[in-house]
Amino acid sequence: MLDKKIIIINLFPMLFCMQNALADQRITLGAKLLGAGWQGDNGAASSSFNSDEGGQVAFSASYAVDKFYTGISLQNGNYTFSGTAPDQFTSSSRIASSNVKIEHQELDLLAGYYFWKQVSLFVDFKGVSNTWSDNSYKQNFGGLGFGITGYTSLNKNWTGFGSAGFVGGDVKDSSKVKVGDGRSGGLEIAAIYRLTEVSTINMGLKLRNYKFEYLDNSTQDYSINALFVGYNHGFSF
Amino acid sequence: MHRKIVYRRLVGMKFILSMVFLIITQFYLTSSVNAATADKTRGISLEPVSKKAVTPFNNGLYRALIIGNNNYRDEDGRWKPLETAVADARAVKDLLQNTYGFSDVSILENATRRDVLQAFEKLSQKVLPNDNVLVYYAGHGFMESDTQRGFWVPVDAKGSDNTTFLRNSTIRDELTTLASRARHTLLVSDSCFSGSLLRRGTRGISEAPDSEQYYKKVSNKKSVQIMAAGGLEYVDDKYKSSDHSPFTYFFLNELKNNDRAMLTLSELSTNVEKAVANNVDQVPESGVLQGAGDELGEFIFIKMDLVVEGVPVDKVKVKVNLKQGDGKSTDSLRIKSLPAVSEDKPRKEILPVPTL
Numbered sequence: 001m002l003d004k005k006i007i008i009i010n011l012f013p014m015l016f017c018m019q020n021a022l023a024d025q026r027i028t029l030g031a032k033l034l035g036a037g038w039q040g041d042n043g044a045a046s047s048s049f050n051s052d053e054g055g056q057v058a059f060s061a062s063y064a065v066d067k068f069y070t071g072i073s074l075q076n077g078n079y080t081f082s083g084t085a086p087d088q089f090t091s092s093s094r095i096a097s098s099n100v101k102i103e104h105q106e107l108d109l110l111a112g113y114y115f116w117k118q119v120s121l122f123v124d125f126k127g128v129s130n131t132w133s134d135n136s137y138k139q140n141f142g143g144l145g146f147g148i149t150g151y152t153s154l155n156k157n158w159t160g161f162g163s164a165g166f167v168g169g170d171v172k173d174s175s176k177v178k179v180g181d182g183r184s185g186g187l188e189i190a191a192i193y194r195l196t197e198v199s200t201i202n203m204g205l206k207l208r209n210y211k212f213e214y215l216d217n218s219t220q221d222y223s224i225n226a227l228f229v230g231y232n233h234g235f236s237f
Numbered sequence: 238m239h240r241k242i243v244y245r246r247l248v249g250m251k252f253i254l255s256m257v258f259l260i261i262t263q264f265y266l267t268s269s270v271n272a273a274t275a276d277k278t279r280g281i282s283l284e285p286v287s288k289k290a291v292t293p294f295n296n297g298l299y300r301a302l303i304i305g306n307n308n309y310r311d312e313d314g315r316w317k318p319l320e321t322a323v324a325d326a327r328a329v330k331d332l333l334q335n336t337y338g339f340s341d342v343s344i345l346e347n348a349t350r351r352d353v354l355q356a357f358e359k360l361s362q363k364v365l366p367n368d369n370v371l372v373y374y375a376g377h378g379f380m381e382s383d384t385q386r387g388f389w390v391p392v393d394a395k396g397s398d399n400t401t402f403l404r405n406s407t408i409r410d411e412l413t414t415l416a417s418r419a420r421h422t423l424l425v426s427d428s429c430f431s432g433s434l435l436r437r438g439t440r441g442i443s444e445a446p447d448s449e450q451y452y453k454k455v456s457n458k459k460s461v462q463i464m465a466a467g468g469l470e471y472v473d474d475k476y477k478s479s480d481h482s483p484f485t486y487f488f489l490n491e492l493k494n495n496d497r498a499m500l501t502l503s504e505l506s507t508n509v510e511k512a513v514a515n516n517v518d519q520v521p522e523s524g525v526l527q528g529a530g531d532e533l534g535e536f537i538f539i540k541m542d543l544v545v546e547g548v549p550v551d552k553v554k555v556k557v558n559l560k561q562g563d564g565k566s567t568d569s570l571r572i573k574s575l576p577a578v579s580e581d582k583p584r585k586e587i588l589p590v591p592t593l
Contacts, residue, residue: 028588028590030589030590032589060589060590061590062590071590073590073592075592108590108592108593110590110591110592112591122591124591124592124593126592147591147593149591151586151588153586159586159588161589163592163593165591165593166593167593184593186592186593188591188592190589192586192587192588192589194587198587199587200586200587200588202589208593232587232588232589233587234587
């Protein structure tokens with residue numbers, strides 16, 4: 001199933017690339033550091049949680065041809081909770097969690113098209129996994145999302161950048177058994193500074209919200225908000 | 238339990254590897270198609286262009302007719318051979334072809350009156366509506382003092398028999414014919430009394446000349462311009478130890494040292510006029526050909542070998558694919574794609590990958 005989604009996402013840009021092989025092409029590699037906090041509540045349990053510290057590192061690669069682009073982004077980081085942490089849900093039970101470190105991983109595989117001069121729409125297959133360090137419980141959430149992104153040149157060196165979108169999909173436990181439905185929304189605002197013709201740094205704010213509705217009708221909401229700084233390098237050919 | 242974790246990690250690895258494989262496959266396929274397509278369309282393929290060498294706003298060809306006359310064979314001895322005209326013509330040809338993307342360039346060395354008229358005729362048959370046409374002449378010029386009529390002097394000119402010369406009115410007619418078909422027409426005349434060819438026109442530059450809007454505006458308007466080595470005066474044949482006349486020396490110099498992607502004739506002529514006047518007793522002139530449909534447009538030179546700051550020269554590539562003409566332009570090569578400034582295309586910003 002996963003492979004089919006990957007192939008579908010890649011199919012359109014592949015076909016497009018073959019037809020437009022003479023168009024401008026560019027590969028962009030990027031790295032990003034995010035200083036983030038994870039906070040939310042466990043719904044019916046009325047227990048809110050807030051991470052003490054957290055952060056992520058992300059690596060990305062994108063390929064653009066003319067108005068089309070496709071890319072991949074991998075994020076990984078750890079969040080430490082002193083006290084209440086997000087509860088763990090399985091198909092049969094709910095396990096309260098506290099004083100734990102959770103490894104948070106995100107994978108985005110996307111393809112987009114600039115329908116307007118500086119605004120594009122994209123589809124994003126997003127996978128999120130959270131792994132509790134105490135018992136290796138793993139919460140998986142993923143699905144297809146849709147987003148919009150755009151940029152505007154502020155002056156010779158500065159560019160404003162933003163993206164927003166949402167994802168809907170299943171929430172599964174460590175056994176890959178569905179335990180609920182999830183929705184996620186994301187908003188990113190950044191300022192990009194052009195270092196050279198082919199390299200930029202960017203800094204900004206990334207807000208993400210997750211809402212999970214479990215099969216036992218309980219809910220869990222949390223958000224992971226981050227300040228980030230990143231670097232991107234383009235290779236044109 | 239441990240086996241299960243290992244298994245899941247392997248599944249995860251498989252997932253990532255499959256994506257990486259697909260992206261690499263996609264990249265490879267694109268590159269292959271790119272190479273194959275380039276081979277098919279290749280009459281000539283140039284790839285020395287920077288991202289900053291901006292495309293003309295129309296889609297026309299750059300064509301040139303270049304004439305250089307050294308070997309005058311006047312038995313009366315009135316028209317002495319020149320030293321530099323042929324070298325001037327060759328240097329102009331090389332520069333226009335190699336640096337400014339002229340794809341259809343004809344050169345006449347030591348041309349007779351008939352050669353010149355035939356070349357004009359041939360050129361006018363090829364010109365298409367959006368084309369940019371430059372005519373360069375280096376050779377003797379002549380002006381009748383009583384009638385103030387000017388002439389180009391071909392190599393087969395006979396003494397003072399002006400019926401063997403090319404009248405300015407004839408040259409104007411030929412230019413008018415070219416201008417009726419092309420978007421931009423420019424005559425560069427490096428001969429004595431070449432200023433008699435032109436009537437001065439005003440070319441007010443209302444916007445910053447380096448703004449894209451300005452270039453777009455003057456590019457879209459028709460132009461019929463003339464740049465002359467001097468006014469109603471004699472001009473020198475050789476500048477110092479160079480192989481060129483003073484006018485062509487500074488004309489070439491300005492074009493070679495130009496560091497801008499686009500240069501209008503007005504900008505070029507201003508610099509050339511200053512440089513020539515500062516160094517020799519000769520003042521070039523420029524203006525428009527009256528009555529030929531000039532709409533205050535500008536002939537724009539597009540430099541094709543600019544560098545991109547911070548990018549090694551060998552990494553700077555924007556393809557300029559030249560392929561055989563489509564029948565409308567029989568023996569020419571068409572510039573298929575220049576670096577684009579299309580308003581429909583997104584700016585080539587280095588952007589982060591948007592994620593949800």
